[in-house]
Amino acid sequence: MKKLRILLRVVGGIQIALGLFYLFAPAFFLEAIGHSVPQDDIFYPLAMLGARFLAYGIVFIYIARDPEPNVLWITSMIFIQLVDLGAGVFYTATGVVALSDSLFPMFNATWIAALLYLWRPRPVSTP
Numbered sequence: 001m002k003k004l005r006i007l008l009r010v011v012g013g014i015q016i017a018l019g020l021f022y023l024f025a026p027a028f029f030l031e032a033i034g035h036s037v038p039q040d041d042i043f044y045p046l047a048m049l050g051a052r053f054l055a056y057g058i059v060f061i062y063i064a065r066d067p068e069p070n071v072l073w074i075t076s077m078i079f080i081q082l083v084d085l086g087a088g089v090f091y092t093a094t095g096v097v098a099l100s101d102s103l104f105p106m107f108n109a110t111w112i113a114a115l116l117y118l119w120r121p122r123p124v125s126t127p
Helices: 002-024 026-032 040-063 068-093 099-119
Strands: none
Touching: 002 026, 002 040, 002 099, 026 040, 040 068, 068 099
16 A cells, blocks of 8 residues: 555656646746647646646645545546547547657556556455
């Protein structure tokens, strides 16, 4: 269970970092990771995305104290990471995003989803 608690804190920290970048420095962040900088009106939905990253990050750091009753949160993050991975594969395969820009996020989505799935609390069966 200790490794899950550490993982939840790491994932929470990653979410908080993403949230801060999308909320306070979206143009800088997008350019730094190799994406084009969108029109200014897109910064509003990116700020909304940032709020969700921040909320998930805070929740994950909080639930790291006691993961067992919070399996739904963990499962929802597995789902998010699988959707992220699928979107990365789709947009890379269709040529919208270069592999050099999508490989690292797809790698992160893979290891986060895999470890959360493998280490998530499971109900104890009683005879």
